[in-house]
Amino acid sequence: MRTSAFLTDASVCIGCKACEVACKEWNHIPDDGFEWTGQSYDNTHALGASTWRHVLFLEEKKPMGPQLAGIEEPFRWQFLSDVCKHCENAGCLEACPTGAIVRTELKSVFVQQDVCNGCGYCVVSCPFGVVDKNHEVGTAFKCTFCYDRQRDGLMPACAKACPTRSIRFGEWEELRQEAQVRVKELQDRGYNDAQIYDPTGSSVGGTHAIFLILGQPEAYNLPPAPEVPTIHMKSAWGAALFSALVVVLVVFLAFAL
Amino acid sequence: MAANPKITEDRLDALREEAARTGKVQDHGIAPVGSPFPKPAAAVSYHGNPVLKPPTWTWQVPLYFFVGGVAGISAVIALAAHLFGNAGVLRAGLWIGLLGALVSAPLLIADLGRPSRFLNMLRVFKLQSAMSVGAWTLSGYSSAVGLAVVCHELILAGYGNNFLLVLEWAAEISAAVSGLILASYTSVLLGVTAIPVWSENRRLVPVVFLAGGLGSAAGVLELLGFLLPVTQFIGIVASAVETLVAIVIELRGRYVDRPLREGTVGWLTRAGAALAGPTSLLLRVFWGHSSMARYVAAVCFVTGALISRYAWIAAGRVSSRDPQALFRIQRPAHNSAAH
Numbered sequence: 001m002r003t004s005a006f007l008t009d010a011s012v013c014i015g016c017k018a019c020e021v022a023c024k025e026w027n028h029i030p031d032d033g034f035e036w037t038g039q040s041y042d043n044t045h046a047l048g049a050s051t052w053r054h055v056l057f058l059e060e061k062k063p064m065g066p067q068l069a070g071i072e073e074p075f076r077w078q079f080l081s082d083v084c085k086h087c088e089n090a091g092c093l094e095a096c097p098t099g100a101i102v103r104t105e106l107k108s109v110f111v112q113q114d115v116c117n118g119c120g121y122c123v124v125s126c127p128f129g130v131v132d133k134n135h136e137v138g139t140a141f142k143c144t145f146c147y148d149r150q151r152d153g154l155m156p157a158c159a160k161a162c163p164t165r166s167i168r169f170g171e172w173e174e175l176r177q178e179a180q181v182r183v184k185e186l187q188d189r190g191y192n193d194a195q196i197y198d199p200t201g202s203s204v205g206g207t208h209a210i211f212l213i214l215g216q217p218e219a220y221n222l223p224p225a226p227e228v229p230t231i232h233m234k235s236a237w238g239a240a241l242f243s244a245l246v247v248v249l250v251v252f253l254a255f256a257l
Numbered sequence: 258m259a260a261n262p263k264i265t266e267d268r269l270d271a272l273r274e275e276a277a278r279t280g281k282v283q284d285h286g287i288a289p290v291g292s293p294f295p296k297p298a299a300a301v302s303y304h305g306n307p308v309l310k311p312p313t314w315t316w317q318v319p320l321y322f323f324v325g326g327v328a329g330i331s332a333v334i335a336l337a338a339h340l341f342g343n344a345g346v347l348r349a350g351l352w353i354g355l356l357g358a359l360v361s362a363p364l365l366i367a368d369l370g371r372p373s374r375f376l377n378m379l380r381v382f383k384l385q386s387a388m389s390v391g392a393w394t395l396s397g398y399s400s401a402v403g404l405a406v407v408c409h410e411l412i413l414a415g416y417g418n419n420f421l422l423v424l425e426w427a428a429e430i431s432a433a434v435s436g437l438i439l440a441s442y443t444s445v446l447l448g449v450t451a452i453p454v455w456s457e458n459r460r461l462v463p464v465v466f467l468a469g470g471l472g473s474a475a476g477v478l479e480l481l482g483f484l485l486p487v488t489q490f491i492g493i494v495a496s497a498v499e500t501l502v503a504i505v506i507e508l509r510g511r512y513v514d515r516p517l518r519e520g521t522v523g524w525l526t527r528a529g530a531a532l533a534g535p536t537s538l539l540l541r542v543f544w545g546h547s548s549m550a551r552y553v554a555a556v557c558f559v560t561g562a563l564i565s566r567y568a569w570i571a572a573g574r575v576s577s578r579d580p581q582a583l584f585r586i587q588r589p590a591h592n593s594a595a596h
Contacts, residue, residue, distance in 0.1 A: 037304075039304040039306070040304075042304075045306065046306055046307070048310070056303060058303065091451060094383075094385045094386060095386050095387075095388060095449075095450075096383075096386065096388075097378050097381070097383065097386050097388035097389035097391075097392055098374070098377040098378055098380060098381065099377075099380060099381040099383075100377070115374075115377055115380075116370075116371070116374075116377075117369050117370065117371045117372075117374035117375060117377045117378065118369050118370015118371045118374075119368075119369055119370075119378070119388055120312065120313035120314055120368075120370070121386070121387075121388040121446070121450075123310045123311075123312065123313050124309075124310065124311075124312050124450040124451060124452050124455075124573070124577070125449075125450050125451060126309075126310065126451060127309075127451040128308070129307065129308050129309035129310045129451070129577075130310075131310070132310050132313075133313045133370055134370075135313075135370070137370070138369070138370025138371045139370050139371060140370075216301060218301040218302055218580070218584050218588075219301050219302070219303060220303055221302055221303035221306060221308045221580060222308075223308060223583060223584070223587055224584060224587045224588050225587035225588065226587070227587075229449045229450050229451050229456065230385050230449060232448060232449050232456060232459050233385065233445075233449055235448075235459055235460055236387075236444070236445040236448035236449050236459040236460070236462075236463065237445055238460075239444075239448075239459065239460040239461075239462075239463040239464065240441040240442070240444060240445050240463035240467070241441075242463075243441065243463045243464050243467040243468075244437040244438075244440075244441050244467060246467075247330065247333065247437065247440075247467050247470075247471050248333060248437070250471065250490075250491060250494050251330075251333050251334055251337045251471070251491065252337050252340075253490070254337075254486075254487040254488075254490040254491050254494075255337045255338065255340070255341040255343065255487055256341070257486070257490060
């Protein structure tokens with residue numbers, strides 16, 4: 001099986017939310033409550049149990065690349081469609097005590113709804129704040145990477161619905177190279193803060209959703225150096241073991257004295 | 258009349274010539290009064306929205322953390338009491354351990370989104386998941402302490418034989434070992450998450466939770482009438498540790514610990530620490546001869562430890578909402594410029 005991935009390119013996203021709609025329709029996801037957030041045109045807040053694609057609307061007082069228009073009061077409106085990162089070392093998968101969260105043959109991370117018992121440990125273990133519990137259903141939900149569609153040789157609904165090829169879907173390595181080419185092209189054209197968001201150097205070991213963003217990751221609420229929480233296993237258990245030994249010592253000393 | 262009287266036509270000519278000759282102009286432009294301005298890195302995030310998701314756990318979980326801690330440590334105290342021949346504490350410790358285990362499972366199950374699927378916890382064992390380790394530990398501990406109580410009561414009722422005696426010892430040792438894991442895994446559960454205030458305190462929370470369990474187990478024994486030197490000693494050590502931890506949190510003054518020091522949750526943390534720490538410690542040290550003071554100290558510690566469990570979970574909820582808490586950990590050099 002191929003190792004599939006998303007490349008989501010902020011530089012060509014027009015904020016149409018076709019990906020959000022396509023995702024909701026294909027996957028039968030409930031609505032998010034139709035609330036007005038006042039945060040630009042973003043009314044779905046963040047990724048969550050009922051939002052598996054989330055279009056961000058950034059309003060920044062920065063010039064738009066090399067453009068001269070509005071140079072006195074620089075302003076740019078950036079869009080990016082966020083999605084589950086499908087980490088190589090996934091915090092949610094490591095944390096799941098039931099084995100409901102699995103790695104598929106496509107290398108994506110998948111929550112098996114018939115196994116999940118809603119313990120909520122994946123929710124606090126995701127370094128990107130993606131997976132969340134649906135309190136009505138009682139289980140954890142996130143992007144399935146359209147596992148059903150991919151099994152039938154179709155591309156994920158969001159990528160198919162994207163009218164600008166901002167969401168590209170394909171072979172992981174090919175997309176990484178495409179991202180390199182695209183970021184070089186943008187920089188050559190004066191978009192100096194164009195960069196690839198692909199945390200390969202950290203403990204998450206790379207993600208199957210790569211992003212091309214303008215500006216720093218923090219502006220998109222993307223963690224600048226995400227870590228899979230299990231790297232802290234040794235220090236936490238070490239402290240617990242030490243404390244437990246002290247407890248035993250104190251209890252026995254109490255009786256011996 | 259030029260907008261800027263200092264700029265003459267000659268200056269404009271000079272600029273044009275320099276630009277034509279070299280391709281660029283070597284000057285700084287206008288230096289406003291007071292420049293250069295210090296430029297703190299702006300606290301960038303997406304509309305200030307949270308990056309992480311808050312814990313979904315309900316009120317049962319902190320209570321389970323507390324009860325599991327008391328139960329687990331009670332089994333340790335029971336084992337020590339058996340070794341040192343204190344029959345009263347042995348029996349009480351085992352029963353507290355069993356009742357705690359019997360309360361723990363329903364609390365844990367009630368929190369699940371799908372309680373009927375609790376047993377799914379036992380379809381895999383994952384060392385890398387503290388939740389998995391915990392589910393198995395609770396099952397193992399419950400069985401061990403249950404067996405220990407049954408053996409002990411049978412022996413007391415006069416059905417004792419060598420087999421039962423060996424079985425009781427084996428069950429008590431298993432209960433003590435699994436009890437220690439039961440009382441401590443919950444702290445690892447918090448430490449090994451993405452939530453900044455938990456993750457950055459992963460070495461401290463085990464100390465807090467085990468000290469809390471230790472002091473509370475002794476406190477519960479005292480409230481049952483066991484006003485012994487043993488419980489007094491344990492109570493003093495546990496409340497001294499609670500006091501030290503509170504001082505560390507206050508003095509360290511880290512940004513990531515803000516939820517533990519500020520706002521409602523900060524005061525909840527402090528209230529728990531004050532009750533289990535200095536209040537209980539002073540009562541025991543200065544009025545330790547008075548049984549009334551010992552009872553009050555026990556109540557203070559148990560209440561403080563219980564509040565502390567709620568405060569730690571609530572602090573995680575606050576911490577998850579602050580994108581800067583996360584960004585500061587991940588970009589320390591970048592953020593040191595800001596503050």
